[in-house]
Each structure stands twice: as structure tokens, then as C-alpha cells.
Amino acid sequence: MSEETEKDAPKKPAGRRKFELDPRLASYKGVWVFVEHERGVAHTVSWELMGEGRKLADKLGVPLAGVVMGAPGIQTRRFCEEAFHYGADLCYLMEDPLMADYRNQPFTKGLTDLVNAYQPEILLLGATTLGRDLAGSVATTLQTGLTADCTELNIDMENRSLAATRPTFGGSLLCTIVTLNYRPQMATVRPRVMSLPKPDMTRTGSIVEHALGMTESEIVTKVLEYIPDNLQGKPQLPFADIIVAGGRGMKRPENFQLIWDLAKVLGAEVGATRPIVQAGWVELDRQVGQSGKTVRPKLYIAAGISGAIQHRVGMDASDVIIAINSDPNAPIFDFATYGIVGNAMTILPALTEAFRQQLATLKVAV
Amino acid sequence: MHIVVCIKQVPDSAQIRVHPVTNTIMRQGVPAIVNPYDLFSLEEALRLKDEYGGRVTVLSMGPPQAEAALRKAISFGADDAILVTDRAFAGSDTLATSFALASAIQKIHEDMPVDIVFAGKQTIDGDTAQVGPGIAKRMDLQLLTYVSSITDLDLENREITLHRRAEGGVQVLKTSLPCLITMLEGTNEMRFATLPNMFRAARYPLKQWDKDAAGITDVSKIGLKGSPTIVSKVFAPQPKTIPAEIIDCESKQPKDLAVTLLAKMFTKFPNLHEDIAKANA
Ligand SMILES: Cc1cc2nc3c(=O)[nH]c(=O)nc-3n(C[C@H](O)[C@H](O)[C@H](O)COP(=O)(O)OP(=O)(O)OC[C@H]3O[C@@H](n4cnc5c(N)ncnc54)[C@H](O)[C@@H]3O)c2cc1C
Ligand SMILES: Cc1cc2nc3c(=O)[nH]c(=O)nc-3n(C[C@H](O)[C@H](O)[C@H](O)COP(=O)(O)OP(=O)(O)OC[C@H]3O[C@@H](n4cnc5c(N)ncnc54)[C@H](O)[C@@H]3O)c2cc1C
Numbered sequence: 001m002s003e004e005t006e007k008d009a010p011k012k013p014a015g016r017r018k019f020e021l022d023p024r025l026a027s028y029k030g031v032w033v034f035v036e037h038e039r040g041v042a043h044t045v046s047w048e049l050m051g052e053g054r055k056l057a058d059k060l061g062v063p064l065a066g067v068v069m070g071a072p073g074i075q076t077r078r079f080c081e082e083a084f085h086y087g088a089d090l091c092y093l094m095e096d097p098l099m100a101d102y103r104n105q106p107f108t109k110g111l112t113d114l115v116n117a118y119q120p121e122i123l124l125l126g127a128t129t130l131g132r133d134l135a136g137s138v139a140t141t142l143q144t145g146l147t148a149d150c151t152e153l154n155i156d157m158e159n160r161s162l163a164a165t166r167p168t169f170g171g172s173l174l175c176t177i178v179t180l181n182y183r184p185q186m187a188t189v190r191p192r193v194m195s196l197p198k199p200d201m202t203r204t205g206s207i208v209e210h211a212l213g214m215t216e217s218e219i220v221t222k223v224l225e226y227i228p229d230n231l232q233g234k235p236q237l238p239f240a241d242i243i244v245a246g247g248r249g250m251k252r253p254e255n256f257q258l259i260w261d262l263a264k265v266l267g268a269e270v271g272a273t274r275p276i277v278q279a280g281w282v283e284l285d286r287q288v289g290q291s292g293k294t295v296r297p298k299l300y301i302a303a304g305i306s307g308a309i310q311h312r313v314g315m316d317a318s319d320v321i322i323a324i325n326s327d328p329n330a331p332i333f334d335f336a337t338y339g340i341v342g343n344a345m346t347i348l349p350a351l352t353e354a355f356r357q358q359l360a361t362l363k364v365a366v
Numbered sequence: 367m368h369i370v371v372c373i374k375q376v377p378d379s380a381q382i383r384v385h386p387v388t389n390t391i392m393r394q395g396v397p398a399i400v401n402p403y404d405l406f407s408l409e410e411a412l413r414l415k416d417e418y419g420g421r422v423t424v425l426s427m428g429p430p431q432a433e434a435a436l437r438k439a440i441s442f443g444a445d446d447a448i449l450v451t452d453r454a455f456a457g458s459d460t461l462a463t464s465f466a467l468a469s470a471i472q473k474i475h476e477d478m479p480v481d482i483v484f485a486g487k488q489t490i491d492g493d494t495a496q497v498g499p500g501i502a503k504r505m506d507l508q509l510l511t512y513v514s515s516i517t518d519l520d521l522e523n524r525e526i527t528l529h530r531r532a533e534g535g536v537q538v539l540k541t542s543l544p545c546l547i548t549m550l551e552g553t554n555e556m557r558f559a560t561l562p563n564m565f566r567a568a569r570y571p572l573k574q575w576d577k578d579a580a581g582i583t584d585v586s587k588i589g590l591k592g593s594p595t596i597v598s599k600v601f602a603p604q605p606k607t608i609p610a611e612i613i614d615c616e617s618k619q620p621k622d623l624a625v626t627l628l629a630k631m632f633t634k635f636p637n638l639h640e641d642i643a644k645a646n647a
Contacts, residue, residue: 038533038534038535041534102532104499105508129512130532130533132495132511133509133511133512135496136460136497136498136500136503137499137500139460140504141503145459145593145595148494148495163598168600169491172602173602173603174600174601174602174603175599175601176600177596177597178596178598179594179595180594181594221541222540223537224538224539225537226532228535241644242641242642266646267642267645267647268645298637298638298641299642309603313603319635320631320635320638322631328612333609333612334610335608335609335610337610338610338612338631339613340613340623347623349620350621350624351627353621353624354624354625354628355628355642358632359642359643359646
């Protein structure tokens with residue numbers, strides 16, 4: 001897949017080839033999800049992956065396990081309970097004071113040792129700053145394949161291998177990648193790409209404990225300080241329930257105020273397409289799409305947005321999409337729930353007013 | 367101090383088009399550029415050199431044309447450039463790529479010990495962010511990804527202090543050289559090429575290494591053979607074609623369109639009422 005062969009992509013398909021797994025790898029069984037947490041909170045991507053891992057494990061007829069590593073204590077153990085609620089059958093737990101903060105060296109050793117000891121066939125991690133740092137290190141140490149930023153995970157039942165699909169070239173194409181004769185098959189998935197399963201508070205499971213076996217003197221990197229982000233006023237698009245987004249069809253920065261007005265009435269976050277971010281009308285954290293945020297709101301209102309594939313991949317998991325576009329043939333009408341063909345500059349204020357009235361009657365009713 | 371910066375030549379993705387029938391990438395006429403993320407790492411390396419002295423070597427693996435990316439780096443102020451190029455590398459995934467690059471860096475190190483390796487956060491074509499961690503593990507370098515600033519470098523004690531982006535905050539880390547750093551985008555701005563450096567770049571006798579020169583003897587670790595991942599299928603996204611319900615009404619007035627839309631929507635999705643009320647709370 002280097003520069004030299006990707007030219008001729010799609011190249012020889014490997015899927016149809018008769019395949020036999022190296023017998024030494026047959027002992028690798030089970031699906032694992034690495035449970036990422038920071039400052040006492042688990043990253044939701046871990047539970048999104050748990051939901052996905054559950055499906056893979058059921059297809060294969062194998063157990064689903066969570067991997068929890070952290071400082072000793074009830075807080076770390078609580079992540080095991082949470083993992084069970086989200087679908088894990090068992091958890092591999094590694095507790096050590098050296099793992100209080102994320103550092104590459106102890107976490108790489110910890111996860112690598114667990115894999116070597118208990119041999120999973122599939123290992124999934126979130127494509128976060130932590131997950132990518134760790135996944136790349138562990139895959140190299142184990143000398144196995146790692147597929148990045150997958151949007152779909154499946155099992156090829158013909159040879160029980162993980163078929164991991166990811167966008168390429170900015171989302172214009174998808175490719176499915178398999179790791180045939182190496183175990184575990186590793187993949188990372190971005191936050192919000194998979195849906196969050198409903199936790200089942202009655203589920204429990206078993207815990208397998210394993211020691212890290214390292215001393216602080218072996219760890220070269222020291223954490224001097226941790227400066228938490230000041231989230232006040234920072235857009236939180238990935239977790240917003242309602243998003244109002246604008247594109248180039250808004251024409252001028254002043255018109256973008258209409259987007260903000262509607263968002264204010266709805267208590268929504270404001271999103272935008274890449275050209276809008278590049279023009280500096282809104283900050284980078286508001287870009288939705290392939291090179292921005294993936295969102296899954298209950299309602300997404302898109303005004304003056306054409307619906308290019310790079311934008312679409314970041315938002316088409318929204319429950320309801322309203323598109324406002326002056327061009328009846330705009331691609332966004334191919335996948336929106338509702339469409340209004342017209343000028344966003346007049347439709348948006350009307351929509352803002354209609355929602356305002358609707359909400360007022362709601363409040364009276366309550 | 368000796369710094370190696372890994373740079374990859376990539377097609378300018380803004381100009382990539384996909385053939386509508388064959389689903390292949392149409393590269394004709396698409397300009398090749400230095401992977402934009404690598405420039406933040408190159409600039410940081412040049413700043414360290416400005417402050418502490420030393421040499422910056424740029425390294426790339428790719429087809430012979432990739433030398434253009436390396437010359438570009440020289441025009442910005444890099445001292446040396448090496449292109450690792452060999453048909454045997456074709457089909458390399460990130461595991462094989464990190465093996466080849468690590469072997470080449472080891473070779474460079476034998477000539478002149480390397481203190482810091484820089485890589486980009488990720489590329490804009492493969493976009494895996496896996497090669498940096500891969501090189502670090504293979505060479506047993508301290509891995510420092512998503513670095514936003516280097517606050518201190520103590521060459522005497524061979525220690526470096528820096529800020530690393532974590533999910534919910536910033537880690538201030540102190541570690542020892544040698545290390546591998548990937549810089550976060552937007553953390554610095556690439557300098558302009560100077561005229562003398564541009565001349566130097568044009569005339570620079572670029573080193574081309576084949577696999578032997580890069581110290582690679584085990585060919586089972588490079589190219590398709592050394593790549594655990596296999597692309598089994600490339601296809602165009604199958605857009606779900608459930609077209610939108612287009613809202614219409616007799617008057618065609620924005621106000622009436624809006625009211626019609628809300629009436630339809632709240633009838634079909636009654637839960638939205640509650641969701642909006644919740645978002646408003
Ligand atoms: C590698 C790569 C990554 C990318 N990543 C992203 C990404 O993360 N996010 C992203 O959004 N894009 C991304 N893009 C860009 C993407 O391809 C599109 O160019 C972009 O999404 C288009 O933005 P737009 O819809 O605002 O503009 P346009 O495509 O120009 O659409 C404007 C729309 O507004 C409509 N319009 C015009 N006037 C009016 C009016 N008065 N009222 C209503 N409608 C009107 C037009 O009919 C048109 O449909 C990426 C591209 C590449 C190559
Ligand atoms: C569409 C597509 C999808 C792919 N998916 C996967 C996948 O999921 N898993 C996988 O293992 N491989 C994958 N590959 C193969 C992978 O892209 C190549 O191995 C490539 O050589 C390096 O990976 P990258 O571009 O993702 O680099 P990244 O890991 O994103 O690059 C990080 C940094 O490493 C350095 N670097 C990377 N490549 C070079 C180079 N050739 N020369 C110098 N420095 C370099 C640069 O500093 C760069 O900024 C894919 C390739 C394509 C085209």
C-alpha cells in the first residue's frame with residue numbers, strides 16, 4: 001500500500017484466496033476492547049467499541065473482554081463493572097501505581113504482556129491521542145497488523161478474520177483491510193463513529209488480574225504535571241444532541257449570525273463545513289466531517305451545505321437531518337430526512353421563529 | 367546535536383479525484399507535496415538547531431520523485447537529505463514502513479549519533495499516525511506524540527521537557543534522549559526558504575539508498591511480505607439513497623414552510639420535543 005502500489009489500487013483482492021490460519025495462531029481466541037480512562041472517567045469511545053465488540057464476539061462465538069489498566073483502587077475496578085454493563089463477559093485488570101497517568105512505556109508493556117499471556121484474536125482501541133499512541137506501539141511490539149480509524153468492523157465468516165473498513169483519500173473511497181496470518185488483529189475506531197449501546201446494569205462478569213511487573217526506575221518518562229483543559233465555552237460537538245450547521249451557501253460571515261440565532265433558540269451547538277472553518281468564520285472545533293468532528297445528534301440542521309462526502313461521513317449518523325438548500329439537486333437531499341428548497345437567509349429566520357413558538361407552547365403545557 | 371526528521375511526499379489531497387467508473391485514484395496532474403503535518407516537526411527541529419546548534423537530516427522513503435520533498439526541506443534549512451528508495455518496499459504497510467525507516471535511521475546513527483527523531487503527527491494520505499510510534503518502538507526511543515511545545519532541552523544531562531496533548535488536558539513530561547517526537551499541527555509556523563538555501567537545495571547531492579544501503583538484510587520484513595495488513599477491497603461509499611422528504615406548501619412562504627416542517631417532524635419524531643426541551647434546560 002505504499003506510494004508505489006496504491007497507484008494501481010484496487011489491487012489483487014485477497015478475500016477470495018484460499019486461506020488457512022497458521023496453526024500456531026489458532027489458540028488466539030476472543031475479542032478485547034481496551035478501556036481508556038482519564039481522571040476517573042472512562043472515554044465513551046470504549047463503550048461504543050464494547051457495543052461493536054459484542055457483535056463481533058457473538059458472530060465468532062467467543063467471549064468479549066475489557067482491558068482495564070490503572071492505579072490500584074475502587075475507581076479503576078469500577079471501570080470493570082461498567083465494562084460488564086456495556087457487554088463485556090470478563091475483564092483483564094492490571095492495577096499498579098505506575099499506571100496512574102498514561103505513559104507509553106508501562107502501558108505498552110502491560111498491554112503487550114496481557115496479549116501474550118491470554119491471546120485474543122481481536123483487539124480494539126479508540127482512535128484518540130492515547131489510543132493511537134498505544135495501539136501503534138503495541139502493534140509494532142507484537143509485530144502484527146493495525147488498521148486505523150475504521151468506520152465499520154465485520155467478520156469475514158469464510159476465514160473468521162476481521163474485515164476492517166476505513167475511509168481513504170479524504171473519504172472519497174473506502175477500503176476494507178484484513179490481517180490474515182497475524183494475531184491479534186488490531187483496529188482503532190474514532191469516537192462517535194459507532195453508536196453507544198444501552199448499558200444493562202444487571203450484567204456482571206469475572207475479573208482476571210495480572211501484574212505489570214515494572215519499577216519506576218525502569219520508566220524513563222516522568223509526568224511533571226497535568227493541566228486539565230478549561231472546557232468553559234469550548235464547543236462540544238461530538239456529544240451535542242442538537243446541531244445547527246452552516247456552509248458556503250451562507251455567503252457572508254454576517255449571515256452566519258442566522259445560524260447562531262437558531263442554535264440559541266434550540267440550545268444547540270453550531271457546526272460548519274470545512275470552507276467556513278478555513279475562512280475563519282468559526283473555530284476549528286466546529287468543523288464537522290472527515291477531517292473534523294464526527295457527530296451523532298438527535299437533530300442536525302444543515303443550511304447552505306451541499307452534502308459533500310467529506311462532510312457527510314461526519315454527520316449522517318444523525319437521527320433527523322433537516323437540509324436547507326437553494327439547489328433542488330444538492331447531494332444533501334439524497335440523505336437528509338427533510339428538505340426545504342429555498343434561500344437559507346429567509347428560511348432560517350422563519351424556522352427560528354417557528355421553533356420559538358413551538359417551544360413557548362411547550363413551556364405553557366408543562 | 368543531531369536531529370532526523372522523517373518526511374513523506376503525499377498527493378495534494380485537495381486535488382485528488384476518484385475515477386467514477388473504475389474507482390481508482392486519478393493522479394495525473396495532482397501535485398505532490400510534503401505531508402503538511404511533517405512541516406510542524408521540521409520547523410521544530412530547525413528551531414532546536416537554531417537554539418542549540420547541530421545538524422538536521424531529513425529522511426524519506428518513497429519513489430525517486432520523492433526527492434522533491436527532500437529538496438524542499440533543504441530549502442527551509444535542513445542540512446542533509448536521504449531518500450530510501452527500492453522496488454522492494456512496494457506494498458509496505460505501517461509495520462514494514464517503520465521497519466525500513468528505523469533501519470535507515472540506525473544507519474544514519476552509526477555515521478553520526480542521533481539524539482532526536484521527529485515524525486509528523488500523521489499523513490494526509492495513509493492517515494494512520496502509526497509510523498512514528500512504530501519507529502520509536504523498533505529503536506527503543508522514548509515516544510512523545512502530539513507534542514504542543516518543547517519547553518526545555520538540557521543537552522548536558524540529555525533531558526527534554528515538553529507539553530503533550532492528552533484527551534482532556536495537557537501532560538507536562540520530562541524524559542531522556544534519544545526520543546521520538548511528533549508535533550501537533552498549528553504549534554509553529556514554517557519559516558520561509560531563504561535564497562541561499564534555495565540555491566543549496568537545487569544543487570544538493572541528495573543521497574539515494576536502496577535497501578542494502580539502508581542496512582536491510584531481512585527482506586521478509588519489508589514490502590508486501592513484511593506487511594500484515596492486506597487491502598482486500600476498495601470501493602466507493604454506497605450512499606443510502608433515501609431521499610429527503612421535500613417540504614412544500616401552497617404559499618411557498620418561508621414562515622409556512624417552517625411551520626409545515628415542524629408539524630410533520632414532531633408528529634413523526636415526538637421524542638424530539640423532549641430532546642429540544644432538554645437541550646434548552
Ligand atoms: C481531504 C479532504 C478532507 C475534507 N474534510 C472535510 C470536512 O471534514 N468537513 C467538510 O465539511 N468538508 C471537508 N472537505 C471539503 C468537502 O469536500 C467540501 O468541499 C465541503 O464540505 C463543501 O462545503 P459546503 O457545503 O459549505 O460548500 P459547497 O459545496 O460550495 O456548497 C454550498 C451549498 O450552498 C448552496 N447554496 C448557495 N446559496 C444558497 C442560499 N442562498 N441558500 C441555501 N443554500 C444555498 C449551494 O446550492 C450549495 O449546495 C474535505 C475535502 C478534502 C479533499
Ligand atoms: C488508503 C490507505 C489506507 C491505509 N491503511 C493502512 C492501515 O490501516 N494500516 C496500515 O498498517 N497501513 C495502512 N496503509 C499503508 C500506509 O499508508 C503506508 O504504510 C505508509 O507508507 C505509511 O503510513 P501513513 O501514510 O499512514 O503514515 P503515518 O503513520 O500517518 O505517518 C506518520 C509520520 O511518519 C512519517 N512517515 C510515514 N511514512 C513515511 C515515509 N514513507 N517516509 C518518511 N517518513 C514517513 C512521517 O513523518 C509521517 O508524518 C494505508 C495506505 C493507504 C494508501
